Amino acid sequence: MIANNRLAVNLPGLNMKNPVMNSSGSVYFGIEDKGFGIEKTGALVTKTVTMTPRAGNPQPWIIETPSGILNSVGLANPGIEKVISDILPAIHKKYCDDMPVMVSIAGETVQEYVELARRLTHSGFVTAIEVNLSCPNVDRGGMAFGVDAQTASEVIAALRQATHLPLYAKLSPNVTDIKPIVKALETAGADGIVLINTVMGMSFDLAKRQARLARGIGGMSGKSIHPIAVRFVYEAAQTVNIPIIGVGGIASVADALELMMAGASAIQVGGALTQKPEAMLEIIDAMTEALDKYEFTDVRAVTNTFRK
Known part of the structure; x- marks a missing residue:
């Protein structure tokens, strides 16, 4: 794919040929070719990794609702040892040095986050770390850290001492x-x-009088949460001077540009990939024409251009 300077975005640890990447978990580890076209995107974000392997929550993990998808996967992953020994080398072999790789991590203690970051830093295969402070599908860990400013900052401060890799904190919208x-x-x-990460929700089977997800509560994704994501990105962009990656209900180039206009410098696509694996490719292909339509010189010029 020939580089298009109008689409290139350079963020800490993420020098991307375009601002489009997958959200954590949506392509697992990006090794198998399932039509996502990851090699044409700006960066690869891995499934969230924990210290030990996790089988995940009881199934069913994922259900469809009229408003979008509810999931309760529960951070199923093979654990950090296998990720470093097998998966990261396989990612490097598949994409060489052309693809920035951001590994998502989650711990149940600050020390677990620190140990995960240290191991990933020493692996040499990672360009950035996404710190999952927001997953609503586990009883301990991310959710407890991410809803409180003090505990969330304690994790990042400890990680900052443990690694030179850029740190991106992924946050929940389930806060005041x-x-x-x-x-x-x-x-x-x-x-x-x-x-944003997913919005917490539930769905019931009227005949069985039971929750449709085995765990009951799950994370809602899909088009219905997009306006929520726009609001959160906008509020964050008015508050901080560090880059924001926008995610939530993105299914078209218009959705992507809307989040960027609200303040995001890049975007992640997740739920749309379950319905249309080529969704990221379609957004990338449509982006140059959309920049012309809305009179932007390049994609970087879109960020934070909301007019009050």
């Missing part, structure tokens, strides 16, 4: 006010913010 949280993370040393 995102502004003090993002400000605390910026002060603690985060290089960027990722907004």
Whole structure:
């Protein structure tokens, strides 16, 4: 793919040929070719990795609703040892040095986050770390850290001492006010913010009188959460000076540019890939024409151009 300077975005640890990447978990580790076209995107974001292997929550993990998709996967992953020994080398072999790789991590203690970051730093295969402070599908860990400014900043401050790799804090929309949280993370040393993770929700089977997800509560993704993502990205962009990666309900180039206009410097696509694996490719292909339509010189000029 010939580089298009109008689409290139350079963020800490993420020198991307375009601002489009997958969200964590949506392509697993990006090794298998399932039509996502990852090699044409700006960066690869891995499945969230934990210290030990996790089988995930009881199934069903994913259900469709009229408003979008509810998932309760529960951070299923093979654990950090296998990721470093097998998966990261396979990613490097597949994409060589052409693809920035951001590994998502989640811990149940600050020390677990630190140990994960140290191991990934020493692996030599990682260009940035996404710190999952927001997953609603586990009973401990991310959710407890991400909803409070002090505890969230403690994680980032400890990670900042443990690694030179850029740190992107992924946050939950399930909070009253995102502004003090993002400000605390910026002060603690985060290089960027990722907004938003899924919105907590439930769905019931009327005949069985039971929750449709085995765990009951899950994370909502899809078009219905896009306006929520726009609001959170906008509020964060008015609060911090570090880059924001926007995610939530992106299914078209218009959705992507809307989040960028709200303040994002790049975007992640997740739920749309379950319905249309080529969704990222379609957004990338449509972006130059969209820049012309809305009279932007390049994609970097879109960020934070909302007019009050």
